[in-house]
Amino acid sequence: MAGRSLFVAALQTAGVPGDPDATFAQLERNVRSLQRTFGDLELVLAPELHLMALPPLLEEDGVSPHELAVDVPGELTERLGALARETGLWIVPGSVYERVGDAVANTAVVLSPTGELVASYRKCFPWQPYETTQPGTRTVCFDIEGIGRFGIAICHDGAFPEIFRSLAWQGAEAIFQLTLTGTSDRDAETVVARANAIVNQVAVVNVNAAAPVGNGRSLVIDPEGAVRYEAGVAEELVTAVLDLDQVQRVRERGSFGINKLWEEMDRVGPGLDLPLYGGPYRPRPR
Numbered sequence: 001m002a003g004r005s006l007f008v009a010a011l012q013t014a015g016v017p018g019d020p021d022a023t024f025a026q027l028e029r030n031v032r033s034l035q036r037t038f039g040d041l042e043l044v045l046a047p048e049l050h051l052m053a054l055p056p057l058l059e060e061d062g063v064s065p066h067e068l069a070v071d072v073p074g075e076l077t078e079r080l081g082a083l084a085r086e087t088g089l090w091i092v093p094g095s096v097y098e099r100v101g102d103a104v105a106n107t108a109v110v111l112s113p114t115g116e117l118v119a120s121y122r123k124c125f126p127w128q129p130y131e132t133t134q135p136g137t138r139t140v141c142f143d144i145e146g147i148g149r150f151g152i153a154i155c156h157d158g159a160f161p162e163i164f165r166s167l168a169w170q171g172a173e174a175i176f177q178l179t180l181t182g183t184s185d186r187d188a189e190t191v192v193a194r195a196n197a198i199v200n201q202v203a204v205v206n207v208n209a210a211a212p213v214g215n216g217r218s219l220v221i222d223p224e225g226a227v228r229y230e231a232g233v234a235e236e237l238v239t240a241v242l243d244l245d246q247v248q249r250v251r252e253r254g255s256f257g258i259n260k261l262w263e264e265m266d267r268v269g270p271g272l273d274l275p276l277y278g279g280p281y282r283p284r285p286r
Helices: 020-037 075-087 155-159 161-169 186-200 244-253 261-271
Strands: 005-012 043-045 090-092 095-100 103-111 117-122 141-144 148-154 174-178 203-207 219-221 227-230 236-243
Touching (some): 005 203, 020 075, 103 148, 148 155, 148 161, 155 161, 155 186, 161 186, 186 227, 203 236, 219 236
Parallel strands (some): 005 043, 148 174, 174 203
Antiparallel strands (some): 005 236, 103 117, 203 219
């Protein structure tokens, strides 16, 4: 009997700085090439703000999120939906600057193989004070029928345990973390990504931008925190088959066969006073 798995390709790449149209065309070529090359491929990921065609961090003077912002849904998501329909792939094309009234959010979008915009997630924890986008107010998962449930996080979200815990509590078995990091804390981010996988018993795909926009080191992490692959700094394609049955086994039998974290939390947690959360822990929805 076939198990539950998802074949993912993460594009550790950089756009064409200052040219969103050329960057979109680059994404189209890459997605089409991936679909032709890997017949079993199911989902493609790109880094945070990839389609905004940002330059390296220290060259961002004069770049206005308001000028780059798009409507969600809107023309850009229509074009992405057409690409998803053409290739028959799930596409998570990084995040975009989204118009929200007079403000701008940093928003990840998910397109299904039918071209439908099935989910959008506004980054809850912008990298402040440097990132001035409006914080989101909810965590977001999406389902792939017959395979599993997946969560979305964006870069600095990972430094806040509540985001990954909320996604796992909602049933996410794998979390796609879209990242744009070119700073010296990338090593810390990789440690935190592993920790989030370990304590939530969830697979993590963390895709960062390539040099010169980011400093790479994209990761595929299993639900026991083992790094299955870590990329270098340059442009690179990261492929992985995520084993969702492994996630279920780890949660049921315990990490390394000994740590049944969710079972203990569901059993002990309701008796624990958690002022941070306004009351006791509530067992997960089933």
